[in-house]
Each structure stands twice: as C-alpha cells, then as structure tokens.
Amino acid sequence: xxxxxxxxxxxxxxxxxxxxxxxxxxxxxxxxxxxxxxxxxxxxxxxxxxxxxxxxxxxxxxxxxxxxxxxxxxxxxxxxxxxxxxxxxxxxxxxxxxxxxxxxxxxxxxxxxxxxxxxxxxxxxxxxxxxxxxxxxxxxxxxxxxxxxxxxxxxxxxxxxxxxxxxxxxxxxxxxxxxxxxxxxxxxxxxxxxxxxxxxxxxxxxxxxxxxxxxxxxxxxxxxxxxxxxxxxxxxxxxxxxxxxxxxxxxxxxxxxxxxxxxxxxxxxxxxxxxxxxxxxxxxxxxxxxxxxxxxxxxxxxxxxxxxxxxxxxxxxxxxxxxxxxxxxxxxxxxxxxxxxxxxxxxxxxxxxxxxxxxxxxxxxxxxxxxxxxxxxxxxxxxxxxxxxxxxxxxxxxxxxxxxxxxxxxxxxxxxxxxxxxxxxxxxxxxxxxxxxxxxxxxxxxxxxxxxxxxxxxxxxxxxxxxxxxxxxxxxxxxx
Numbered sequence: 001x002x003x004x005x006x007x008x009x010x011x012x013x014x015x016x017x018x019x020x021x022x023x024x025x026x027x028x029x030x031x032x033x034x035x036x037x038x039x040x041x042x043x044x045x046x047x048x049x050x051x052x053x054x055x056x057x058x059x060x061x062x063x064x065x066x067x068x069x070x071x072x073x074x075x076x077x078x079x080x081x082x083x084x085x086x087x088x089x090x091x092x093x094x095x096x097x098x099x100x101x102x103x104x105x106x107x108x109x110x111x112x113x114x115x116x117x118x119x120x121x122x123x124x125x126x127x128x129x130x131x132x133x134x135x136x137x138x139x140x141x142x143x144x145x146x147x148x149x150x151x152x153x154x155x156x157x158x159x160x161x162x163x164x165x166x167x168x169x170x171x172x173x174x175x176x177x178x179x180x181x182x183x184x185x186x187x188x189x190x191x192x193x194x195x196x197x198x199x200x201x202x203x204x205x206x207x208x209x210x211x212x213x214x215x216x217x218x219x220x221x222x223x224x225x226x227x228x229x230x231x232x233x234x235x236x237x238x239x240x241x242x243x244x245x246x247x248x249x250x251x252x253x254x255x256x257x258x259x260x261x262x263x264x265x266x267x268x269x270x271x272x273x274x275x276x277x278x279x280x281x282x283x284x285x286x287x288x289x290x291x292x293x294x295x296x297x298x299x300x301x302x303x304x305x306x307x308x309x310x311x312x313x314x315x316x317x318x319x320x321x322x323x324x325x326x327x328x329x330x331x332x333x334x335x336x337x338x339x340x341x342x343x344x345x346x347x348x349x350x351x352x353x354x355x356x357x358x359x360x361x362x363x364x365x366x367x368x369x370x371x372x373x374x375x376x377x378x379x380x381x382x383x384x385x386x387x388x389x390x391x392x393x394x395x396x397x398x399x400x401x402x403x404x405x406x407x408x409x410x411x412x413x414x415x416x417x418x419x420x421x422x423x424x425x426x427x428x429x430x431x432x433x434x435x436x437x438x439x440x441x442x443x444x445x446x447x448x449x450x451x452x453x454x455x456x457x458x459x460x461x462x463x464x465x466x467x468x469x470x471x472x473x474x475x476x477x478x479x480x
Contacts, residue, residue, distance in 0.1 A: 029133040033360035034069045036128060040353040041071025047101040047357075048088070050340075051078035054103070056311055057376035061369075062361055072353060081338070082222075085111070085422055088345075092117040095347045100354040102343040104154050106145035107417035109341065110467050113148040114419065119344040121152045124355040133364050136382050138409030144474045145341050145414075154341030155362040159371075159381030161408035162226065162335045165298055166190055167290045168325040170204060170212070179207065190327035194231065194260060197291070197330050201267035204290045214267040216289035218280040219436065221429035226337040227293060228432065230413055232257050233478055234331035239416055240452075242472060245465050247452035250445035258441040273436040285318045293329050295337065296379040296405060303395040306374020322396050326404035328411070333479045336412045340378075380405050413479065417471045419459050427451040 047063075049055040055076045063074035077099065079087050085108050091098050092115060104112060112118050125131055134142060134155070141156035170176055171188055180188040180203050191197040201214025218224065232239075237253035240246065248254075265272060269283065277294070284292045285302050292298070304321045306312045328334050342358040344351050360366055364384050371380045372391055380386055386406040392399040418424055431448040435441060456464050471477055 028363065028365050029128070029130050030360050030363040030365040032128050032130075033356040033363065037070040037072055037353055037356040037360070040350065040356075043350055043353050044073040044075055045100040045350055045354055045357055046075045046077055046098060047103070048077050048079070048084070048099045048345075049103050050081050050084060053311065053375065053377045054340075057370055057373055057378060058361075061373060061376070062366065066357060066360065072357065074357070081105075082422075084108075088112060088117050089115060091345070092347060097345075097347050097349045099345045100348040100350050101358055102345050103157075103340045104343045105415075106154070106156070106336070106339055106341055107415035107421050109145070109153055109343075110148045110417055110470065111419050111421060112343075113151070113153050114467070116346055118153040119346045119348070119351055119355075121155070121344065121355065124344075124352070124359075125152060128356070128359060130359050130363075136364055136384055138381050138383065138406070140336065140409050140412045140414075140476050141339070141381050144476050145336075145339060149470055154343040155358055156339070156381060157342045157362050157367070157378065158340040159379040159385070159405060159409060160295055160337050160339035161379070161405060161412045162230065162293050162295060162329060162337050163299060163404055163408065164190055164291060164293050164327045164329045165284065165302065166292075166325045166327065167212075167287070167320060167323055169320075169323040170208070170290050171325065176204075176207065179203075190325065191291075191330045192332075194235070194264075194330045198260070198264055198267070201264060201291065205267040208290075210269075212287065213269050213289050215264070215291040216268050216272055216275065216280055216283045217292060218275050218277045218294065219265075219273045219432075220276040221432040221436075223277060224432055225425060225428045226335045226415065228257065228261075228428065229416060230329065230333070230335035230337075231261075231331075233413055234333055238478065240468055242465075242469065245456050245461050245468065247449035247456075249452065250442070250449040254445045255442055258435055258445065262435070262441075282316050285316050285320060287319045296401075297377060299324065299326055299401045299404075300374070300395075303397060303401075305395050305398075309375050311375035324397060326397070326401045328404060328407055331479070332407075333411045333413050333476075334408045336408075336414055336476075338415070381409065411479075412476055414471065414474060414476050417467070419464055419467050420455065423455055424452055427455070 047058055055078055058074055059076055067073050088102060137156050145156045146152050146154050177188045184199050191200055204214035235253050235257055237251060238248055241248055280292055283289045301315055302318050302320055302324045304318050307315060342362055344354045348354050368385055368388060371378050371385050386402045392402055427448055431444050434444045
C-alpha cells in the first residue's frame with residue numbers, strides 16, 4: 001500500500017516525529033551524513049527492502065526527507081522475505097549495480113559476506129565519525145548482527161525480538177490468582193519456564209474455555225521455526241557438535257521440546273497448528289487467547305497505537321487495549337527472529353553515498369523517529385529508543401513494553417547462522433510440518449539431523465565449521 005507523501009508526513013508531524021529542533025543538533029551523525037552527502041546531489045540510490053509494511057518508512061518518510069536534505073533520490077525495490085537472499089546473490093553474480101543499500105537478515109550476513117556481496121564498512125564508520133553513536137545500539141544487536149570474523153558489514157537497524165504478551169486482566173484477577181495458587185503452589189504470573197507456561201495455559205483453558213484459551217501461537221512452520229530455535233536452546237540443546245559438525249538437534253532435548261510443544265497445543269484453540277501471524281494476532285486482539293509470543297509490533301497494535309492510520313486500516317479493532325502485559329518468554333532469552341541490518345552492496349556504483357544514507361537512517365536522531373512510525377515495522381534497537389520519554393508515553397503501558405524490549409536487547413538469542421542457512425531452515429520447517437501431521441517426533445528429528453549432515457557434507461565440513469565457530473563464539477548464540 002503506497003500512501004501519499006503529504007498524508008504520511010502529516011501523520012508523522014502530528015505525533016511529533018518530525019522536529020526541526022532535533023535536526024539542529026550540531027555535528028550529530030545524521031548531520032555529518034547529510035553534509036557529506038550533498039556532494040552526490042542528483043544521484044539516485046536503490047534500497048532493497050522486504051515487501052510489505054517495512055518499505056513504508058523509506059517510501060513515505062525517510063526517503064523523501066533525505067531527498068529534501070541532500071538532493072539524493074531514494075528508489076525502493078521490494079521482494080518477499082524468503083526471496084531476499086537469493087536476489088542479493090543473483091545481483092552479486094550479475095554485478096549490474098542494481099542495488100546500493102541492502103536490508104540484510106543478520107543470520108544471512110556471513111553467507112553474503114563470504115560470497116562477496118557486502119562492502120566492508122569499517123573505513124566509512126571511521127571516516128564519518130559514527131563509532132560513538134554505534135555504541136548506543138543495544139548490546140545484542142551491536143555485538144552480534146554487524147560483523148563477520150571481526151569485519152563490519154552492516155549497521156544493526158531493527159530490534160526484532162520475540163516477546164510474550166499476556167492478558168493482565170486475567171493474570172491479575174483475584175479469583176484466578178487464588179485458584180491457580182491452590183492448584184499449583186506458586187503465584188499466577190508470566191511463566192518463568194516452559195513447565196509454568198503449560199501449567200498456566202492449561203489452568204486458564206480449563207477455567208475460562210472455550211471463551212478464552214490459555215495461549216495461541218503462530219505455528220505455521222515459517223514462523224514457528226524461530227520459536228523452536230529459542231526453546232531448544234533454552235532447554236539446553238546445541239545445534240551441532242562443534243568438532244565434528246554433526247547435527248545434534250535429534251538429542252533428548254530436541255525430543256523433549258517436540259513432545260512438550262504437542263502437550264502445550266492441547267491448551268490452545270482447535271486448528272492452532274495452522275495459524276500464521278494474522279490468525280495469532282486476530283485471536284489475541286479479540287481476547288480469545290490469554291498468552292502469545294511474537295514480534296514487537298504486536299505490543300503496539302494490541303494497544304491501538306497507529307490504528308487510525310490508513311496503512312493499518314486492515315488491523316482488527318483491539319478488545320484488549322490497556323490490558324496487555326509484556327514479558328520475556330519462558331527462560332528469559334528471547335529469539336531475535338529475523339531483524340535487519342543496513343549494508344552496502346559490493347556491486348554498487350555509489351558506495352559512499354549509499355553508506356551515508358545508511359548512517360543517516362541508522363543514526364540516533366533519525367532512527368528514533370523511524371521506530372515510532374506506526375505504519376512501519378522497524379522496532380526499537382537503541383538505548384535512546386527505550387528511554388525516550390515521548391515514546392514511553394505513547395500508550396498506557398508503553399513504558400513496560402520498552403522495558404521488556406530493552407531486556408531482550410541484552411539476553412536475546414541469535415538465529416542460527418551458517419553457510420546456506422536457508423537450506424537448513426527449510427529442512428527445519430519441513431520437520432515442524434511433519435510434527436503437526438502427527439508423525440513420530442523422534443523419527444522426524446533423526447531425519448532432520450540426517451538432512452543437516454548431508455547439507456554440511458555437500459557445503460564442506462571445514463568451511464561450515466569455520467562459520468559455525470564464528471557464530472557460536474558470539475555472546476548470544478547460546479544462553480549464558
């Protein structure tokens with residue numbers, strides 16, 4: 001959906017996103033980028049984005065503003081999420097310079113860097129004095145989503161993290177609290193572990209069903225693979241033997257997780273195995289489920305933030321606004337689940353201008369405005385985003401929401417990252433689909449491990465060990 005520039009900028013101005021005072025900050029990273037970029041006035045930069053709501057930011061807000069400030073026009077090319085990696089690789093091989101700025105999914109960054117698709121950014125960061133502002137990016141994003149083997153290839157630009165959302169009106173109801181404690185011996189509160197999750201979901205479903213079920217998730221394999229990656233590690237699993245690179249996903253931990261997931265589904269609405277993001281969102285916003293785990297926009301949208309904007313007219317009316325609580329998922333180490341970093345294409349003919357636009361978008365000043373756009377999908381990722389008084393007052397509970405996101409920015413877990421990660425993920429997605437088809441969990445996991453081993457052998461054990469070792473050495477690959 002493309003909205004008029006006037007409509008979107010007017011909406012942004014209404015909620016205080018465009019501020020001439022903020023633009024006047026002397027020698028900010030944003031100002032430095034603007035002044036340096038003016039020499040490239042008349043240039044057109046092409047930015048590669050995920051199709052959907054994501055590009056409404058550069059189409060309607062940051063792109064037009066950048067052109068006003070520098071004379072550089074921004075052109076957007078979109079692709080579905082599952083096609084982005086392939087299209088970047090194809091463009092790298094063709095070397096036509098079709099893209100200048102790339103939105104890179106962090107767990108695909110090693111693959112793209114080794115393929116020569118990404119321009120190293122360290123020299124640009126030093127030249128344009130950006131290191132100080134990079135330090136304000138949340139630890140988990142800064143330390144894990146920008147570098148490959150010590151070289152910076154991207155600017156972490158999206159605070160994707162899977163949070164738990166729960167109905168405070170149910171959790172704080174005195175009768176629910178007393179009944180739950182009498183049965184289980186501990187207080188009704190956001191679950192600290194997955195056993196508590198099952199206890200709570202079961203109790204709510206037994207007490208309030210079928211009007212309200214204890215939980216509901218997006219179980220479609222493409223989404224649920226991230227929840228599996230998180231839960232598998234929270235329960236103590238590791239993906240590979242670091243020495244042999246043989247897959248260990250079919251361990252006792254993997255089997256326990258698969259069986260526990262099946263047990264949890266017993267406390268959820270019928271047919272939940274087929275739910276995607278929209279079905280999960282609709283059910284929670286309609287009050288049909290008491291808990292869910294998903295990406296940050298759920299926290300904003302269930303509160304009604306941005307519901308009056310044209311771009312979000314498709315959202316159902318929330319019935320739980322003001323009653324939603326925010327917490328880390330069981331285990332306290334949420335999956336970062338996709339996210340984006342801004343990179344410069346190695347095939348770009350305008351690398352310096354491309355970097356400057358990326359620095360400007362990613363800067364403390366401009367990113368604070370971008371993450372508050374109700375119609376876009378960039379989530380908070382800087383200390384200044386979480387602390388901003390205006391953002392913390394956007395709706396009742398926004399402060400709790402930002403506190404939970406900030407906690408996730410410290411303890412969050414990285415998506416598995418390998419050479420040809422997409423093929424390993426596809427095998428995992430197929431395994432989850434077989435689980436919903438009621439096949440034997442151990443057989444599924446054994447087949448998954450065998451597929452992963454075959455992939456590793458074809459790619460090369462030594463090459464894959466190198467990439468896995470780099471990933472596993474990062475602070476948030478596995479829970480501390």
